[in-house]
Amino acid sequence: GEEVAQTPKHLVRGEGQKAKLYCAPIKGHSYVFWYQQVLKNEFKFLISFQNENVFDETGMPKERFSAKCLPNSPCSLEIQATKLEDSAVYFCASRTSGGSSYEQYFGPGTRLTVT
Amino acid sequence: GDSVTQMEGPVTLSEEAFLTINCTYTATGYPSLFWYVQYPGEGLQLLLKATKADDKGSNKGFEATYRKETTSFHLEKGSVQVSDSAVYFCALSELGGSQGNLIFGKGTKLSVKP
DSSP states (O other): OOSOEEEOSEEEEOTTOOEEEEEEOOTTOOEEEEEEEOTTSOEEEEEEEETTEEEEOTTOOTTTEEEEOOTTSOEEEEESSOOGGGOEEEEEEEEOSOOSSOOOEEOOOEEEEEO | OOEEEEOOSOEEEETTOOEEEOEEEEOSSOOEEEEEEEOTTSOEEEEEEEOSTTOEEEETTEEEEOBTTTTBOOEEESSOOGGGOEEEEEEEEOSSSSOOOEEEOOOEEEEEEO
């Protein structure tokens, strides 16, 4: 599609439950990025993919977070055993492999609330 | 590591006032610089960008110039409108090629009153 799509829009989980978020990048974009935006607007980079391969996962809390981008499927971000501190808006972004300005196009986000 | 510092908000202006939001950066190489805008309840939209020193990005009356000597990328608009009320984020992407993740400032909330 022409826009980055993210589902669901809102997700509520009890502490300790699993949460799974989905992202469909813009068609033709080979790079996908996940960011976490916490309450005070701060963005934290989590992970990036080049097609189905993890490119950079330096921001991922590896104990409970995992992510995949499989061919012909939306990308996913999964949080096992959610904690209160995971409450945030999770944004997915995509970009092409060409160009020189590295601009990324963002989806509308998934708001995760852990209670 | 790389970082972006932008002025703390919130900023409240009257319609048609002049806007400046300061942004400075620290980077080891030659980053691309961006301003993104987030309207209430929405995702990020790219407002403007600059890829090398002395480039000026502009869009919708906003502009910012990539100043390597002062490591700055200040956002300006000559006459703001109520519809410009949003949170503005300065960001950089350091890595060469297309894989570089964005590093964001903490955002500046702008409120424009009629």
